[in-house]
Amino acid sequence: MSEEFPIQPKFGPFLRLFLHSQLFCTPQLPTQSFADQTVIITGANVGLGLEAARHFYRLNCARLIIAVRTVSKGQTAKEDILQTVKHRNEADAIEVWDLDLTSTASTVAFAERVNKELPRVDVLVQNAGINSKTYAVSEGIEQTMQVNVSNTFLLALLLLPKLTETAKSAKSLPHLTIVTSEAHHLAKFPQINTPDIFESLNDEKFYNGQSSYEISKLMQILFVREFVSRINAKNPPSPSVIVNLVNPGLCFSTLATRNEKPLAARIIGSIIYKIIGRTTEVGSRTLVLGASAGPTSHGEYMSDGQNQDVESWIYTDVGIRAQKKVFEQTMKVLESRKPGLGYAVGL
Template identity: 60%
Template sequence: MADDFDIKLNLGLTLRTWLHSQFFGTPPYPTQSFAGQTIIVTGSNVGLGFEAARHFYRLNCAKLILAVRTVSKGQKAKEDIVRSVKHRSDGAEAIEIWPLDLSSTKSTLAFAERVTSELPRLDAIVENAGIVNPDWVVDEGFEQTVQVNVINTFLLALAILPKLTESKQKYPESSPHLEIVSSEAHRFEKFNELKSPDLYAALNNEKTFSGFGRYSVSKLMEVLFVRELVSRLGAKQPSTSPVTVTMVNPGMCKSEIGRKGNPVIKVVFALVQLIFARTTEVGSRTLVYGASAGPESHGEMMSDGKNQEVEKWIYSETGRRAQKKVFDQTMKILEERKPGIGAAVGL
């Protein structure tokens, strides 16, 4: 029997909030210091991740890991960052390029293991890598957008969470952050797949797939999973969490995320960006704020450098049931990929 998830959207309010943010919500230029900190930014050779990485280096982080699918592209990004930040001359040692392909479970777990074994400390990981794929592609048995934006994003997050906790214990001055880069797009989805007993089986139905719709669903799943994760960890840990878990919404930016698709879609997307999009550098500021946010941002969505409510239905009983369903069914997959991953973080 299908579950009853009657999700009601307020698209008028969503559009007004989005437009106000795009035109009037510019986050301030970041000035806070990251001295002594080790920062990881995934998807950091282009777009938001690249500009955020530049900020972290400019703000004096001790070590910066650029996690990228293609090492040669990461190297070019590193060279650009080093050239642009004039007050530092230690880029060769301070910035490292590590391979990470979130479409591959093997690559994701290998990256997490390297973080655990090689880094003395980890102060923040900014999980920025994500895709919008207009085409139906399957990786390891799952539609690619779900595989990258949801399953392996959280596989990486939970695999690295113990390292963040350990860093707080070893370095009391540290304020570790686990940051998921999400999107305002989560507000546009009624997520009909929730009504199916097995939501991942429903998401694997090619007949109901649409590119932007699936991206929105993936961003909604991120919000639901993070909220449930924080809720469950909060029930078993002291009220002050050793790790601040945040979600950030950078807004629509002139980035590379719409680079796939047929020529008509590309032209339409380019026109929308031309009219509404902020620069990638401005959007990246939100990622920097998310990596230094205070405990009041734990489990919250941040937009324009400050906390913002997620879509209102998520706070309802329907939202609580949706969180639980997404979390439980996602954790089942994560446990298959890394047995014991839940217990290792205290779930």
């Protein structure tokens, strides 16, 4: 019996693209000013998020919200930024806010605080994510999907009206930037052939941490592509908010070291990272470049600071149908958590 969504990733082209990017491409240092802008970045206490936050502060953003699960770690990150960016001495410009994406209540509370306390939001970089090797469930959804997909997009859509409102007075278009991964190229995603994607992904018998991560990143891309397509169909071609996806590349960050691995795997991984891995500072440049990219990045996947093609099957009829199914089933989850969410963002 043939599958409705016959997904076959092409490993060869991906490997060539990946190695070329890692070995021969260095994202440029961001230079565009964020003066007068309010920037929110999630997962900003370590790694890519911390380095991107440092860039935003260096580039003179007026207000920087570091959204973290552990406030004390966020305060440490704030002090680190203040000590290393020498041309500024404005501690009040950096704020640490609590956000736990494993919790819908925390996600909604964070969005409500933003809407209440911030007059404007020019940039929302959704960097927080997990790559867990152990199976866990949060609020009825496998935890990687909960953090990387469900509550990432719940927060995105809850804050989109604030970004849209900001566009009316902003000198440049506000940005909603999702940090995704080239790992989407590897996702086989058999669960999309089942009636309920999220229920299928919850099955512990078939859980594989790396596979779950790859699928979560693919779902991010499919969701954004379908969302932008639907919004574009209802609005003029020029967006009021630029929504894009960025791939930071393979970086030696806490995402790679957060989980316990066998000694041999850690040694091999360390060697690979030393040969082809980027520093978190270099990888973080892609986040900032995405958050300042022009309208041609709207709905696009960016790598090395430039628009880049996603996995080839996504452009086919299979991809169009897949993104529709992922979008509709994800929106069903989001609507159950915040009824009327789709209507509020113009869907």
